[in-house]
Every structure is written in structure tokens, then in C-alpha cells.
Amino acid sequence: MTEDIFLQTLHPTTHDLGGFKVHRTLPHRERTMVGPFIFFDQMGPAHLATxxxxxxxxxxxxxxATVTYLFAGAIEHRDSxxxxxxxxxxxxxxxTAGRGIAHSERSPGDERARGPExxxxQTWLALPTAKEEIDPAFExxxxxxxxxxxxxxxxxRVVMGSLWGASSPVTCHSETIYADIQLGAGGSMPIxxxxxxRALYVAEGEASLDGLRLEPAVLYxxxxxTRATLRSGTGAHVMLCGGAPLDGPRHVWWNFVSSRRDRIQQAKEDWRAGKFTLPPDDHDEYIPLPEARPLTVSYP
Known part of the structure; x- marks a missing residue:
């Protein structure tokens, strides 16, 4: 029965960043993308020190393109x-990074004062080949x-695309679906x-799909x-993501994604040489290019 519903089950790589954990299910050694989604990280939940x-x-x-969606807390974004x-x-x-962008993400001062949640x-969407070098943008x-x-x-909540007869106003560069499903005790939702x-991810709580239990922090x-029903006996927070297959494979190295290896090499050289513009109100420091090949986000 499981084989009739699930094509793959992707278990996370978990990183303890000191005070909170990050569970990463994409990119994965068994699969690089689901639709345009090429990076899928769950941050926390955590309550950091005052x-x-x-x-x-x-x-x-x-x-x-990066997509940030929070369940709790707040983040301040600044970009070039x-x-x-x-x-x-x-x-x-x-x-949307397109031909290139730099940004920072920090906890706001009021959150720090009371101990941030x-x-x-956070997800990344690979851009279609024809849009890889579009102008950077923020929405x-x-x-x-x-x-x-x-x-x-x-x-x-329909975050991107059209689902259950409703459409999100968020820009989609290719066919994309993304939703935040909240189930109370005894709740159910058609998939x-x-x-x-398409893939399902239980961020919190317990859920099953047509009677098959879904483990938390695993991308199914x-x-x-497939048509199926998502259910929870005690309550759950589940993300649905996916879309149309992208127009060819993508390469990932550190924070760079491209259909061309030479483009990633150029981006590496440009960052090392200081050719990216930094955020005008956050430019006194930056993350240097890794000298060694980064392992956490690096798959062919």
C-alpha cells in the first residue's frame, strides 16, 4: 500500500546550530528537487536566550528564489x-536572486529583548532556465x-500557486504549489x-495519509x-509543496543554484572578489566564500 502512495521518503540531515536545530530534506542524495523546490529547511521550533x-x-x-515562511517569531530581511x-x-x-543578490537575516531588537522564538x-526555488538571469527582486x-x-x-493557507479552488497572489516563476495545512484533533484535508x-512534510504534531503514519521532519x-486524505487524531502542522518538473537538472554549491556549472564558478569568483553589492544598511560584515567544498548544500 505504501508503494502506491509514496514515490520516495526523504529523511533529514539535522544540524544543531546552538540553541536551535535545522532539519534539511532538500537537496537530498536521493533527490535534488520536488517541482522547483531545491532546498527545504525547517528552523526550530526554538526559544532562544534573552x-x-x-x-x-x-x-x-x-x-x-528564496521563500521564507514563519510559524513563530520574526526575522528582519535586508538586501542589496x-x-x-x-x-x-x-x-x-x-x-528572487536572478542574476545575483546579497541579503542578511537577523532577529529584531524587540524579539532579542524578550528572548526570540x-x-x-525556508525554501529555495530553482528558476526556469529562461529566467535564471532576470533582475533581482523582493516581494x-x-x-x-x-x-x-x-x-x-x-x-x-495557500502560500503559492492554486489549491482547493483558491489562488495565492505570490509570484510564481514556474508552476508551483505551496500550502500550510493546520489540522486540529480529528481534522482531515484532501490531497x-x-x-x-508533490511532497508532504509534517512540521509539528502527528498526521497520516490514507492511514499511513507520516513521521515528523521527513519529506514524503x-x-x-495520487489522491489521498491527510488526517490527524491529535493535531498537526503539515506543509505541502511541489509543482511542475523543472526544465532540466540543477547544480547546487553553497548558496548558488544554476543549470550551468560555469555560472556557479563565476558567482564564486564574483563573491570572493567583492563584486556583489551588499545591503546598504548591513555591509560591515559578510560570510566569506567557503575555502573547502561545503558539504551541507552541495550535490550534483
Whole structure:
């Protein structure tokens, strides 16, 4: 029965970053992408010490888009376009790197003062070949602009794309679906084949798909065409992601994604040479290019 529903089961690589853990399921040695999703990280949940916070110093990206979606806490985003944005739970930050962008992510001062919470999902979307070198852009979409479907013990927020008859206003560079499903005790939600490639991820709680238990922090890739019902006896927080297969393989090295290895090499040289613009209000420090081949995000 399991083989009829799941194409692959991707267990995470977990990193303890001191005070909180990150569970990474994409890229994976068994699979690089689900639709355009080429990076899938769960941050936390964690409650950091008073006066502390996260400080992801300025770093570069090319040929991808990042999607930040929080369950708890807040993050301040700054980028080389001059953008400053504070993201809070239920809202979306979409940053399109295109031909190149640098950004930082830090805990706000008011969060640090009371001991920041941190919980959410950060994903990267590979761009279609024809859009890899588009101009960089940033888009913040507030929680109240994202459609909420369902009621009672089963609700889903459509983060990207169209699902259950509702469409998100967030820009999609290729066919993409992304949803935040909240199930209360006894809640259920249909999972229909809106996209060729789809995966489910239990971020919190317990859930099952047509009676098959889903482990937390594991990415379950569904077989194309599968129709099933997601259920929870005691409550769960589940992410659904996917879309159309991208137009060819992608290479990943550190923070760079591209259809061409030579483009990644150029991005490495440009960052090392200081050719990326840093955020104008966060430029006193940055993350240097790794001297050795990074292991956590590096797959052919």
C-alpha cells in the first residue's frame, strides 16, 4: 500500500546550530528537487536566550528564489536592493536572486529583548532556465492577503500557486504549489493531484495519509496522480509543496543554484572578489566564500 502512495521518503540531515536545530530534506542524495523546490529547511521550533538571536550575515545567491515562511517569531530581511522587511508568522518573503543578490537575516531588537522564538520553513526555488538571469527582486505578501481554505479542524493557507479552488497572489516563476495545512484533533484535508510533483512534510504534531503514519521532519514525495486524505487524531502542522518538473537538472554549491556549472564558478569568483553589492544598511560584515567544498548544500 505504501508503494502506491509514496514515490520516495526523504529523511533529514539535522544540524544543531546552538540553541536551535535545522532539519534539511532538500537537496537530498536521493533527490535534488520536488517541482522547483531545491532546498527545504525547517528552523526550530526554538526559544532562544534573552538578548540573543539569529544573525545570518550578508551572503549571496544566484539563479534561484528564496521563500521564507514563519510559524513563530520574526526575522528582519535586508538586501542589496535596499529592501528592509520584517517577516512574521503567516506572511511570505519571496526574494528572487536572478542574476545575483546579497541579503542578511537577523532577529529584531524587540524579539532579542524578550528572548526570540524561531520556528518556520525556508525554501529555495530553482528558476526556469529562461529566467535564471532576470533582475533581482523582493516581494513581501502579508498574512491577510494569502487565501485560507477549509474550516473548523482543517484549514490551509495557500502560500503559492492554486489549491482547493483558491489562488495565492505570490509570484510564481514556474508552476508551483505551496500550502500550510493546520489540522486540529480529528481534522482531515484532501490531497489532490494539482501538480505532477508533490511532497508532504509534517512540521509539528502527528498526521497520516490514507492511514499511513507520516513521521515528523521527513519529506514524503507522492506518486504522480495520487489522491489521498491527510488526517490527524491529535493535531498537526503539515506543509505541502511541489509543482511542475523543472526544465532540466540543477547544480547546487553553497548558496548558488544554476543549470550551468560555469555560472556557479563565476558567482564564486564574483563573491570572493567583492563584486556583489551588499545591503546598504548591513555591509560591515559578510560570510566569506567557503575555502573547502561545503558539504551541507552541495550535490550534483
Amino acid at each position: 538578548g540573543s538571536g539569529i544573525d545570518v550575515r550578508p551572503h549571496p545567491h544566484v539563479n534561484l 536592493l535596499g529592501t528592509f522587511a520584517r517577516i512574521e508568522p503567516g506572511a511570505v518573503n519571496l526574494m 524561531l520556528s518556520g520553513i 513581501h505578501v502579508a498574512k491577510d492577503r494569502l487565501p485560507l481554505v477549509g474550516s473548523g479542524a482543517a484549514q490551509a 489532490d493531484p494539482e501538480a505532477e510533483e 514525495v507522492l506518486r504522480p496522480g
